[in-house]
Amino acid sequence: MQEFTYSELAQAEDALPADAVFQMDEAAFRAFYNRTARAIWAYLAKVTGDRAAADDLMQECYYRFLRTRRAEMSEEHARQYLFRIATNLLRDQWRRNRGRLSVPLDDAEKVPTAEQTAESVQARTDLQGALRQLKPRDLELLWLAYVEGSSHAEISGVIGLKAASVRPMLFRARQKLLGILRKAGITAGRTK
């Protein structure tokens, strides 16, 4: 990457318009980040299956959000827009890594705590294995619907599907996951 002297960076900063590129001040950004970062990171980490990739994608996600956010966006709209950016980044990541398996999340390397039993750790490992067998689109649908609690209209806005397509696709993703879980012997009672 090209290196710049401090004077060149300062000149570039002077050249930026007064209302700058970010239509959000730092305090507002901090508050928004604190409300959304965990959800976005979890979404990215679960679909990529890679914590390091999720860290990088999250930074990119907020960068793009700051560069393109409109000042008149409501909180809900901004949150949905952020997830839309994240989904697009996941799509690009998947295209770049097509055919290459992602490294599983390293949670399995964590030493179980006193509260965790061997059975619950095994159940979680089985679930993670089941989720990894899903396609990224299916994982996105299920995550947005059941973890984020997004409506079908919101999901269609984030993923870029027609609203009428969300319901059948969500049904198919759910059935696919249930099939995998039943084959692995994972039931609702086993995880609690």
Place this chain on the structure above:
Amino acid sequence: MKALQCGQERRVVESLQSGRWPEACDPELRSHVDHCAVCSDVVLVARLMREEHASMLADLKLPDAGLVWWKAQLRTRREAAELATRPIALAERFAMACGLAVLLAFVVWKWSDFYTWLGRLANFGHSDARWLLSLLLNSLNQPFSVLFVASTSLLVIFMACLVYALWAEK
């Protein structure tokens, strides 16, 4: 064929989302889920995924908002600086291309002499050194040749400086 939807699906998800499921939710809803294949599947999948979500976030340490903000600002400034210096970089590349084109044209124009010189170079001896010296001295007697040699030398020096400057910048 299994039904794709149930009218209560959204209520079930909201109940899970708010943490009311199963103890604090509407008993009618609980009873419905017990008898509805779609809603019982939703509960199973949603509970598992939400438990996975909670496990992922346990002990998670995310970067500070200030760091994310600062990195975004730094990147914006870098991109602005790259945009500002792009015309200079293009001019440098154009100058280099022109210099190379002039050199190539000169080589093509004087190809026969170069060919002879290269042939002599292969068998360079004492007599050839004297030949080269006499050739140089004869050239210096003609003003046009002096000008040509001087400008060619300056061009070569300029290109060498340009290459060095670009390499040092990288």
